[in-house]
Amino acid sequence: MILQMAEKLGALQELLAEMDTRRAKVVGGGGPERIKKQHQGGKMTARERLEVLLDADSFLELSTFVQHQGGKLMNGVDAPGDGVVTGRGTIAGRQVFVFSQDFTVLGGSLGKMNAQKVAQVMDLAAKTGCPIIGLNDSAGARIQEGVDSLSGYGEIFYRNAIYSGSVPQISAILGPCAGGAVYSPALTDFIVMARGSSYMFITGPEVIKSVTREEVTFDELGGADVHTQKSGVAHLERDSDSEVLETIRELLAFLPQNAKEKPPMLPTTDPSNRSNPKLLEIVSPDTKRPYNMLEVIRELIDDHHFLEIQPDFAKNIICGFARMGGRSVGIVANNPRQMAGTLTIDASDKAARFIRTCDCYNIPMVTLVDVTGFLPGVAQEHAGIIRHGAKMLYAYAEATVPKITLIVRKSYGGAYLAMNSRDMGADVVLAWPTAAVAVMGADGAANIVYRREIMQSENPEATRAQKIAEYKAAFENPYVAASKGYIDDVIAPEDSRRILIQALEMLALKEETRPYKKHGNIPL
Ligand code: HXC
Numbered sequence: 066m067i068l069q070m071a072e073k074l075g076a077l078q079e080l081l082a083e084m085d086t087r088r089a090k091v092v093g094g095g096g097p098e099r100i101k102k103q104h105q106g107g108k109m110t111a112r113e114r115l116e117v118l119l120d121a122d123s124f125l126e127l128s129t130f131v132q133h134q135g136g137k138l139m140n141g142v143d144a145p146g147d148g149v150v151t152g153r154g155t156i157a158g159r160q161v162f163v164f165s166q167d168f169t170v171l172g173g174s175l176g177k178m179n180a181q182k183v184a185q186v187m188d189l190a191a192k193t194g195c196p197i198i199g200l201n202d203s204a205g206a207r208i209q210e211g212v213d214s215l216s217g218y219g220e221i222f223y224r225n226a227i228y229s230g231s232v233p234q235i236s237a238i239l240g241p242c243a244g245g246a247v248y249s250p251a252l253t254d255f256i257v258m259a260r261g262s263s264y265m266f267i268t269g270p271e272v273i274k275s276v277t278r279e280e281v282t283f284d285e286l287g288g289a290d291v292h293t294q295k296s297g298v299a300h301l302e303r304d305s306d307s308e309v310l311e312t313i314r315e316l317l318a319f320l321p322q323n324a325k326e327k328p329p330m331l332p333t334t335d336p337s338n339r340s341n342p343k344l345l346e347i348v349s350p351d352t353k354r355p356y357n358m359l360e361v362i363r364e365l366i367d368d369h370h371f372l373e374i375q376p377d378f379a380k381n382i383i384c385g386f387a388r389m390g391g392r393s394v395g396i397v398a399n400n401p402r403q404m405a406g407t408l409t410i411d412a413s414d415k416a417a418r419f420i421r422t423c424d425c426y427n428i429p430m431v432t433l434v435d436v437t438g439f440l441p442g443v444a445q446e447h448a449g450i451i452r453h454g455a456k457m458l459y460a461y462a463e464a465t466v467p468k469i470t471l472i473v474r475k476s477y478g479g480a481y482l483a484m485n486s487r488d489m490g491a492d493v494v495l496a497w498p499t500a501a502v503a504v505m506g507a508d509g510a511a512n513i514v515y516r517r518e519i520m521q522s523e524n525p526e527a528t529r530a531q532k533i534a535e536y537k538a539a540f541e542n543p544y545v546a547a548s549k550g551y552i553d554d555v556i557a558p559e560d561s562r563r564i565l566i567q568a569l570e571m572l573a574l575k576e577e578t579r580p581y582k583k584h585g586n587i588p589l
Pocket of ligand 1: 099169170171172173174203204205206207208209215218219241243244245246
């Protein structure tokens with residue numbers, strides 16, 4: 066009897082030892098040499114990244130022992146974990162699903178089983194209503210697995226699309242991301258790139274050289290600077306893997322778990338009724354004096370903490386997350402410091418996308434307005450400012466989250482509507498006494514309306530000046546719009562934080578339903 070027990074125990078020990086050996090093999094990834102190379106490139110391994118991203122000891126790995134299923138070119142190839150680590154963990158106590166591509170295993174290339182692991186955590190994220198975070202570091206489609214690897218990407222793209230707007234999807238780019246593979250991150254809500262060690266492109270430098278004879282490096286073609294400053298593909302860049310991962314933790318705090326929930330409230334010691342006298346110094350009533358709208362935003366929000374999204378792309382419009390009275394808010398604001406805050410194609414795309422992101426995830430919106438209009442110019446017209454500007458109108462009208470607009474100075478013409486006026490669905494519209502709501506600026510308006518009078522007068526310049534002054538007196542103020550109910554109240558700048566927070570509280574339980582449709586048809 067004792068002998069039998071000992072035999073059983075011995076057998077169990079053997080089984081446990083085998084399990085440990087197998088697990089150690091998987092955890093070891095591509096082995097010490099390749100891990101060393103990864104570190105020499107300034108990059109963390111797939112598992113080290115998960116340690117930084119997730120709360121301590123919260124990671125539960127799934128499909129740990131999955132291996133590739135062979136195929137002619139894969140026979141005898143060892144690929145621990147098949148090049149990706151997948152599972153669940155928590156961030157600030159909230160559950161998230163993750164996949165972390167392991168570049169030390171076949172360059173993190175994506176084959177059938179690798180894709181199956183990724184698809185599994187995406188499905189679990191959708192079923193349990195949790196965010197999914199992808200850490201991308203991959204040489205792309207696994208060449209040896211041919212069409213199976215393309216199909217694997219298809220499985221992931223499909224899920225990216227159908228889960229879009231249902232659970233938050235965040236992509237970190239921490240190494241190569243090339244070919245069609247870029248479209249998985251591109252289908253997610255946010256892309257955060259590591260400067261210097263990551264890149265994204267459809268066709269690489271070699272192919273480009275052979276087709277167009279252009280010579281370009283990986284970084285010049287698709288590095289983090291390119292995608293955060295020129296293309297607008299990525300939302301944020303950071304200097305290292307760990308900073309990217311910290312930023313994802315920060316970003317997630319503004320988002321709910323899924324589209325049915327609201328973002329978490331975060332208590333703050335910053336008083337809701339904090340007065341903002343500094344705003345009077347930042348914004349001059351002289352409409353020709355530019356100022357940095359970022360300073361206005363920071364003055365209004367809890368603890369001055371602002372996570373700007375796409376800060377280096379289309380700087381004429383500012384988008385980002387903050388908290389007001391503990392509540393997560395999405396802020397859209399013109400920045401008169403850049404291109405006089407005019408709306409351009411890129412600004413419209415950036416804002417429209419951000420507005421829709423806020424609306425997906427029940428994040429109330431605060432819009433700060435100081436805009437003279439859409440940027441005039443042949444280039445903008447020919448590149449489709451009509452189509453792109455329409456996205457902003459569409460996005461604001463479509464959004465059912467609480468929408469509050471504060472007109473700081475100018476609000477002219479089509480841009481008045483594109484920046485969420487009352488008619489476009491703003492729930493509350495406020496204005497400072499410095500606000501001017503009109504079809505256009507006084508100079509242009511006087512020249513058009515009184516052209517004949519000015520031309521026929523004995524002293525055209527004096528008449529022009531007089532007409533401009535008359536127009537300014539009549540229209541360049543908030544009171545005409547307020548008298549017609551387009552503005553709810555004209556407020557002192559120093560009371561702005563208190564009143565905005567009151568309005569957010571008022572709208573906290575807002576619900577709005579729209580007519581049945583399959584889905585809207587936003588101009589793309
Ligand atoms: C399988 C691959 C691989 C791939 C690299 N490896 N790319 N294995 N499929 N696509 C392997 C290498 O053989 C090597 O294995 C290891 O990964 C690391 O690769 P290195 O070349 O040594 O690394 P590095 O010098 O850092 O260069 C990284 C790289 C380069 C620039 C990404 O590997 C590269 O150009 N790979 C090909 C990229 C590519 O063309 N992918 C297909 C894109 S098209 P060992 O055993 O030596 O460590 C695509 C279509 C997707 O993705 C379509 C979706 C719809």
